[in-house]
Amino acid sequence: MTATPTRSTSAVWRAGDPVGDRLFAAVGDLSLERGGVLPDVTVAYETWGTLSPSGDNAVLVEHALTGDSHVVGEVGPGHASPGWWPGLIGPGAPLDTNELFVVASNVLGGCQGSTGPASADPDGRPWGGRFPFITIRDQVAAEVALADALGIERWHGVLGGSMGGMRALEWATGQAERVERTLVLASTPYATADQVAWCLPQLLAIRSDPAYRGGDYYGYEDWPVTGMGIARRIAHTTYRHEGELDDRFGRSPRAGEDPLGGGGRYDVESYLDHHAAKLARRFDPNSYVVLTEAMNSHDVGRGRGGVASALRAYRGALHVAGVTTDRLYPLRLSEAMVAARTGTEFSVIESRFGHDGFLIETDQVGAVIARSLGTA
Ligand SMILES: CC(=O)SCCNC(=O)CCNC(=O)[C@H](O)C(C)(C)COP(=O)(O)OP(=O)(O)OC[C@H]1O[C@@H](n2cnc3c(N)ncnc32)[C@H](O)[C@@H]1OP(=O)(O)O
Numbered sequence: 309m310t311a312t313p314t315r316s317t318s319a320v321w322r323a324g325d326p327v328g329d330r331l332f333a334a335v336g337d338l339s340l341e342r343g344g345v346l347p348d349v350t351v352a353y354e355t356w357g358t359l360s361p362s363g364d365n366a367v368l369v370e371h372a373l374t375g376d377s378h379v380v381g382e383v384g385p386g387h388a389s390p391g392w393w394p395g396l397i398g399p400g401a402p403l404d405t406n407e408l409f410v411v412a413s414n415v416l417g418g419c420q421g422s423t424g425p426a427s428a429d430p431d432g433r434p435w436g437g438r439f440p441f442i443t444i445r446d447q448v449a450a451e452v453a454l455a456d457a458l459g460i461e462r463w464h465g466v467l468g469g470s471m472g473g474m475r476a477l478e479w480a481t482g483q484a485e486r487v488e489r490t491l492v493l494a495s496t497p498y499a500t501a502d503q504v505a506w507c508l509p510q511l512l513a514i515r516s517d518p519a520y521r522g523g524d525y526y527g528y529e530d531w532p533v534t535g536m537g538i539a540r541r542i543a544h545t546t547y548r549h550e551g552e553l554d555d556r557f558g559r560s561p562r563a564g565e566d567p568l569g570g571g572g573r574y575d576v577e578s579y580l581d582h583h584a585a586k587l588a589r590r591f592d593p594n595s596y597v598v599l600t601e602a603m604n605s606h607d608v609g610r611g612r613g614g615v616a617s618a619l620r621a622y623r624g625a626l627h628v629a630g631v632t633t634d635r636l637y638p639l640r641l642s643e644a645m646v647a648a649r650t651g652t653e654f655s656v657i658e659s660r661f662g663h664d665g666f667l668i669e670t671d672q673v674g675a676v677i678a679r680s681l682g683t684a
C-alpha cells in the first residue's frame with residue numbers, strides 16, 4: 309500500500325493534489341462488467357476504530373456522488389470540509405468506534421485518491437476521455453478487492469445514501485454472503501427514467517464545454533468547470549425541495565443586484581452559483597461524467613431476474629430509509645423495495661430539505677444507522 313501525495317499550486321483541484329490522511333490499497337487489475345480490464349487499480353480509504361481479532365465488527369460507509377472517504381474528521385490538506393456526516397462516527401456515536409471498525413473508501417472513477425480518469429494509464433498518461441465506462445457493480449468489485457486486502461471476509465454492515473445507497477444495495481445483492489446488515493438511504497433499486505433524464509443535460513453541459521476536449525484537458529489551465537457548474541446547478545436544484553427553496557429565497561434579489569432587467573440575480577440564482585463554484589474547486593469534471601454514467605447503469609435486478617428476485621435472495625438484514633421531501637429519489641422507490649422483500653425494515657426521515665436531507669438530518673440519520681446495525 310502506497311501514498312504519494314504531491315501539491316498543486318492551482319486553486320482548482322488537480323490530479324495528485326494532497327490527499328490528507330487517506331490510506332491507499334493497490335488492488336491489482338479489475339475486470340469490468342461491460343468488458344475489458346482496468347489495470348493497477350488503487351482504492352483510497354480511511355478507517356476509524358479497530359478491527360476485532362475475529363474481524364466481525366467492520367462497517368463500510370459508502371459516499372454519494374461528490375463525496376469521498378472523509379466521512380468525519382478534521383479540515384486540512386485534502387479535506388475541504390469536516391466530513392459529510394459530521395458526528396456520525398466516533399466513540400459513542402451511531403457508528404461507535406468503541407465497538408466498530410469503520411471503513412470508507414473513495415469510489416472507483418472518483419477524484420479523491422481512488423483510480424479515476426485523472427489517474428495514469430499504463431503508459432503514464434492520464435486516462436482522461438479514454439477512462440473506461442464503469443458500472444456501480446464495477447465500483448463494488450473494487451471495494452470487494454479492498455475488503456480482501458484488509459482481511460475483511462464479511463461486513464457487519466454496509467450503508468450509504470444516494471449513489472452510496474446504490475453500492476450498498478449492490479453489496480447486498482451481488483455479495484450477499486459477505487454482508488450481515490445493509491442500510492440503503494435516499495436511494496433506489498434502479499436508476500429511473502426521471503433520474504436518467506435529469507442526468508442528460510448535466511452530461512451535455514460538461515461535454516459541450518469547449519474546455520472539455522473530449523475529456524483530455526489535464527495538461528491545460530482551463531478545465532470544463534463552466535459545464536460542470538451548469539451540471540451542479542441542475543443537480544443541486546433536484547437535491548432540494550421546491551417548497552424549501554421558495555420559503556428560503558422566495559423572489560428576493562441578491563443583495564445589491566437587480567434581476568428585473570438590471571442584469572442582476574435572484575438570491576436563489578446566487579445560491580446555485582455558489583454551489584457550482586464550490587464544486588469546481590474540489591471535483592474533476594471527468595469524474596462527474598464517469599460517476600453520473602455509473603449511476604445511470606444502476607439496476608440491482610439486471611441479470612438477476614428483476615429487482616424483487618435480487619432483493620429476496622439477500623438473507624441478511626435489509627433496512628431502507630427515504631426522505632419525505634426527496635423529489636429525486638422519491639419515497640415511493642424506498643417503499644417499493646420494502647414491498648418487494650418481506651422482513652425489510654423501513655424508516656422515514658422527516659425533512660424539508662429534499663434529497664439532501666440524508667446529509668443534513670444527521671440526528672435522524674444517526675438513529676436510523678443505529679437501528680440498522682441493531683444497536684439502537
Ligand atoms: C457525501 C456527499 O454528498 S458529498 C459532500 C457533501 N455534499 C456536498 O458538498 C454537496 C453540496 N452541498 C450540499 O449539498 C449542501 O450544502 C449540504 C447538504 C452539504 C449542506 O446543506 P445546507 O446545510 O442546507 O447548506 P446550503 O445548501 O444552504 O449551503 C450553504 C452554503 O450556501 C451559501 N449560500 C446560502 N445562500 C446563498 C446565497 N443566496 N448566495 C450565495 N451563497 C449562498 C452559504 O454561504 C454556504 O456556503 P458554504 O457552504 O461555502 O459555507
Ligand SMILES: N[C@@H](CCO)C(=O)O
Pocket residue numbers: 372373374375469470471547664667
Ligand atoms: N449532495 C450530494 C447529492 C448526491 O446525493 C452529493 O453531492 O453527493
